[in-house]
Amino acid sequence: MxxxxxxxxxxxxxxxxxxxxxxxxxxxxxxxxxxxxxxxxxxxxxxxxxxxxxxxxxxxxxxxxxxxxxxxxxxxxxxxxxxxxxxxxxxxxxxxxxxxxxxAGKEQVTYSHRQHMKMETRAEIVRWVTENARPYSIVKDRGFKNLMKTGRPEYYLPSPHTVSRDV
Structure with a gap:
């Protein structure tokens, strides 16, 4: 059966x-x-x-x-x-x-279910800042930090100085 x-x-x-x-x-x-x-x-x-x-x-x-x-x-x-x-x-x-x-070629993926590693976070923020002409200081913005850290308060966010250096 x-x-x-x-x-x-x-x-x-x-x-x-x-x-x-x-x-x-x-x-x-x-x-x-x-x-x-x-x-x-x-x-x-x-x-x-x-x-x-x-x-x-x-x-x-x-x-x-x-x-x-x-x-x-x-x-x-x-x-x-x-x-x-x-x-x-x-x-x-x-x-x-x-x-x-x-x-597998089924569909375009826009995000993953796993959290970024520290270097991946830095790379994604640099990419976002440069592609969208955002100021480096946006990583210290209260709203941005709230969005990024909700549900995972230990999530790493680089400083504005680190973002500018990486760019």
């Missing part, structure tokens, strides 16, 4: 979940429990097999978007099927899944 079900699990959303679910029973109801594939996540989604929505992927999509990011889910869904999506994910060596999907 599991083999029959696995043949139906072909949508790319399954690439973000362990390939073989746990089979269990809760109050007499049989379920498949899918565990999120992200190392830092311990979330799982149960799908009860005696319900009318036993093949629904709505909860898998909802969690995957919250955990991995809507842009990554969108790119994965363009991979066509679960095997193609898993192949792309397996080639993502540096943790940049969005970059891996971009290399």
């Amino acid at each position: 599991l083999e029959r079900m696995m043949a139906k699990w072909n949508t790319p959303i399954y690439a973000f979940w362990t390939p073989i679910p746990t089979i269990g029973y809760d109050d007499g109801h049989r379920y498949h429990e899918f565990k999120c594939f992200k190392k830092s996540c311990s979330k799982s989604v149960r799908r009860f097999l005696d319900k009318s929505d036993a093949t629904s992927t709505g909860n898998l999509h909802r969690h995957t978007k919250a955990c991995w990011g809507a842009d990554i889910v969108h790119l994965a869904m363009n991979a066509g099927n679960v095997e193609n999506a898993r192949n792309v994910l397996s080639k993502s060596k540096d943790g940049s899944i969005a970059e891996a999907f971009r290399k």
Whole structure:
């Protein structure tokens, strides 16, 4: 029976979940429990097999978007099927899944789900300052710092002097 079900699990959303679910029973109801594939996540989604929505992927999509990011889910869904999506994910060596999907030629990626390293931050700020004719002092602007550090207060921002030197 599991083999029959696995043949139906072909949508790319399954690439973000362990390939073989746990089979269990809760109050007499049989379920498949899918565990999120992200190392830092311990979330799982149960799908009860005696319900009318036993093949629904709505909860898998909802969690995957919250955990991995809507842009990554969108790119994965363009991979066509679960095997193609898993192949792309397996080639993502540096943790940049969005970059891996971009290399697969599916779509232009505008940002990644991983935080920039210190030198990458400096390079991106220099690029932004020069391409958009921004003053070097913008890195000390209250609004800019608020946008950059919300949710990650330890995020490195260079000084105006460093930005001018790098330019």
